[in-house]
Amino acid sequence: MDIEQFRKEGYKAIDAICEYYAGLEQRPVVAQVEPGYLSKLVPNEVPEKGEPFPSIAADFQRLILPGITSWQHPSFFAYFPSNATFEGMLADLYASSVTNPGFNWACSPACTELESVVMDWAAKMLGLDEAFLVQSGVGGGVIQTSASDSALVAIVAARSAFLHAHPNVSPSDLLIYGTSQTHSLGAKAALILGLNFKALEVYPTYQYGLRGSTLQKAILEDRQKGKHPFVLIATLGTTSTGAIDCMPEIGPIAKEAGLWMHVDAAWAGITLSCPEYREKAYLKDINLHADSFCTNFHKWGLTNFDLSALWVRSRTKLTDALDVTPAFLRTKQSDAGMVIDYRNWQLSLGRKFRSIKLWFVLRSYGVEGLRAHIRKSVALATHFADFVQESSIFELCTPQSFALAVFRLAPKDVETPLTQDQLNGLNRTLFHKIAARSDITITQTDVLGMFCLRLAVGAQRTEERHIRRAWEIISTAGVEVWADYQAGKPVPVENGTH
Amino acid sequence: MDIEQFRKEGYKAIDAICEYYAGLEQRPVVAQVEPGYLSKLVPNEVPEKGEPFPSIAADFQRLILPGITSWQHPSFFAYFPSNATFEGMLADLYASSVTNPGFNWACSPACTELESVVMDWAAKMLGLDEAFLVQSGVGGGVIQTSASDSALVAIVAARSAFLHAHPNVSPSDLLIYGTSQTHSLGAKAALILGLNFKALEVYPTYQYGLRGSTLQKAILEDRQKGKHPFVLIATLGTTSTGAIDCMPEIGPIAKEAGLWMHVDAAWAGITLSCPEYREKAYLKDINLHADSFCTNFHKWGLTNFDLSALWVRSRTKLTDALDVTPAFLRTKQSDAGMVIDYRNWQLSLGRKFRSIKLWFVLRSYGVEGLRAHIRKSVALATHFADFVQESSIFELCTPQSFALAVFRLAPKDVETPLTQDQLNGLNRTLFHKIAARSDITITQTDVLGMFCLRLAVGAQRTEERHIRRAWEIISTAGVEVWADYQAGKPVPVENGTH
Structure with missing residues (x-):
């Protein structure tokens, strides 16, 4: 690839990234592929002759993006956030250019x-x-x-x-x-x-x-x-x-x-x-x-x-x-x-050469911008934690910590209090129900034997409406799981994980 | 930075990289800055408010590039190569976008x-x-x-x-x-x-x-x-x-x-x-x-x-x-x-996500393209090694290994053979003479007590004319160092390094 080809393919890459972010909210959060999907779609060996770059770039869209879980999606609440910013991308590009x-x-x-x-x-x-x-x-x-x-x-x-x-x-x-x-x-x-x-x-x-x-x-x-x-x-x-x-x-x-x-x-x-x-x-x-x-x-x-x-x-x-x-x-x-x-x-x-991305980010956002991002995430997590605390069937497992809420289905006012095993069973079922969806992702954790769900806020594009939607999904699923339990439907006991 | 700003700044970054590579051969190979140069030119703290991106990108050109040694320069022969390709840069950009x-x-x-x-x-x-x-x-x-x-x-x-x-x-x-x-x-x-x-x-x-x-x-x-x-x-x-x-x-x-x-x-x-x-x-x-x-x-x-x-x-x-x-x-x-x-x-x-750059590179070049790159580097190193072997004042310290030539100033046909210490002194002087230049870079090594110079070929843009020029620079410097020695000028004895 010569300089002018790079200019052309570079512009196209920038455009493709713009398109990805413009459509981000409409994408599934979690990649909808099965283990081994990719090896079925690509050749078994390096090609003998070089291929034209446009077809390689097209394969990024066709083969790779479907296998990407969108950590920047506003409804990504799993693990902890892994922020990506445009400023960071450009810094990575500059760094890569002078490798x-x-x-x-x-x-x-x-x-x-x-x-x-x-x-x-x-x-x-x-x-x-x-x-x-x-x-x-x-x-x-x-x-x-x-x-x-x-x-x-x-x-x-x-x-x-x-x-x-x-x-x-x-x-x-x-x-x-x-x-x-x-x-x-x-x-x-x-x-x-x-x-x-x-x-x-x-x-x-x-x-x-x-x-x-x-x-x-x-x-x-x-x-x-x-x-x-x-x-x-x-x-x-x-x-x-x-x-x-x-x-x-x-x-x-x-x-x-x-x-x-x-x-x-x-x-x-x-x-x-x-x-x-x-x-x-x-x-x-x-x-x-x-x-x-x-x-x-x-x-x-x-x-x-x-x-x-x-x-x-x-x-x-x-x-x-x-x-x-x-x-x-x-x-x-x-x-x-x-x-x-x-x-x-x-x-x-x-x-x-990684310092350049921190330099670009700190200068672009300033202390104020970074603080605003942190404060917004914490406020949104508080919003979610409030929903949990107001609910009659959910509870926080530990007090909210910054932008992380750890919670579980734990119906109150029941005649016979549920055992830890029963609660764990209920929450595993709930977790699997949510993990089966493509429009939101959260993770589970084990807190000294207590199976809990984690919702971590921190993606740059998450707004209040995404938190409300998250609560709607989770609370609705919780109501269903609890109703099934009360109706005597069996709760899976396997130590399921996602 | 919103999506349209990113598009604009992204295009500008691509253009800036094009400009860097178009002018690469005219740049110094080795960064011409002194220790501590940067801290004098930048503020002491993160700015409170975010800065506009164009001025940050401009600072990459103004403050960072002068402190970059151009490993992609065709006259970079130090250490081993550290290849960067346009295909790899675009892969890094795509990877960074889905961090x-x-x-x-x-x-x-x-x-x-x-x-x-x-x-x-x-x-x-x-x-x-x-x-x-x-x-x-x-x-x-x-x-x-x-x-x-x-x-x-x-x-x-x-x-x-x-x-x-x-x-x-x-x-x-x-x-x-x-x-x-x-x-x-x-x-x-x-x-x-x-x-x-x-x-x-x-x-x-x-x-x-x-x-x-x-x-x-x-x-x-x-x-x-x-x-x-x-x-x-x-x-x-x-x-x-x-x-x-x-x-x-x-x-x-x-x-x-x-x-x-x-x-x-x-x-x-x-x-x-x-x-x-x-x-x-x-x-x-x-x-x-x-x-x-x-x-x-x-x-x-x-x-x-x-x-x-x-x-x-x-x-x-x-x-x-x-x-x-x-x-x-x-x-x-x-x-x-x-x-x-x-x-x-x-x-x-x-x-x-690093596999994407290997994927982009292997597909873009194919096996043929990669082989051509390796074979060209080895041929160019052979060209340099031939110059050394034909010279009456230089020798190869070890047989050429792939694209690496290890050599030293070791005048033949002298009345009293030089001791190892004398030869090391001569070669240190020679090395310092070359290290003081900005238009080429090589490294030194110590081979069980023998001070040698290393010339490693492998940058993508190195051509025969760069090898000829390298030999011209090194052999001319060698002739001068040897003439000075013969004229009784003292040879520095410190264990100089670069």
């Missing part, structure tokens, strides 16, 4: 320098302590692929620092602490690193957030057993229910015990951009006690996947754990300590 | 299904054994971020399988094998995983490739010491000199000793698309003995960063090591074993 592997400053100085600038911008916008700024010269921010990567990097740095201070400790005695509500990234990091992960207990009485007393007790007991907890993954906004670990209690205990506290705020960290959420999100305690902090701008932060922001209080703890610079990667600028080589702040060598 | 975190099949079925299709396409194109195909149901291919990630994933799987078979072995006794020429990803994986990396010796007599005898001896000696080598990172095309480990010798020994053989062919793996290189690249032995194989299409494979292709012979060894599926990520399709959930084939949970 380079970005492993050191010299690869393309703009990549490193812009990353430092925008990570400082974002840190200030979230109210993070200045120790976390690149400008501090001590800590700093780095863009990772995902919150899993961010946590893994933090744990590797924590382990390295701990073993450096305690050279006689055997790695097999090390413990990664999280809770039963910690994202699977905790257990996965342990699996990858060959370490043990311990899920501390949390309770409904504190809305599934970790308490200081639980942490303190675990440290004492584990140390008595000869174990060495060295890192705590604390969560601001768990995936299951949006729970917040009690930072004011656990922060000082972790610090006192020499544990690295990594705050996984993948989803909810972005709320810190709004001053009114900072107290609830324990910003002050995070600033006092966290050794590292992660939030994903590619979730609720208007930035196209992938952009996981990780800040650390000590950059040398990262580079001590990750720097293996060989001769062919040495540069005069790094040797002189004049520049950051971000490869030593992450697992991989190569890295994409 | 989704891609962690399981249900996220967007097209992402998973296309990845399986194109990884099978690529495997067949490279001639990999059918055991590596997704279609085999046993092995399969997965797209990773970088060769570091690919190696790390392979090592984690290897460790898991090894410890499962040998439950009494202590991780501290495990050894990762590579050579002194293995990419830093080997040592870095060891650092991340808290394991030991052992660099086996290689010798100039076999062009810095690992021999079976060395491997056999190491296994015996290490086992006698109670150590357990469990994985061997074998390289097809090392970064330093393009060395190829002797797969026919080491493959059977690794297998016999129960070592997982991971073949890191990040750069040179793509040459397997050309039948004439398969013997030199030991395809037959890779197919017989490799447990995993990685090549980066984002290097020499016309695909925009990032696209590291990893194939494994046993997918269950990956998922045994990496699957920690929690309730909220369970889906009926995965539970039924009907689909691949690629999150269990990688370190992170979230993942980008």
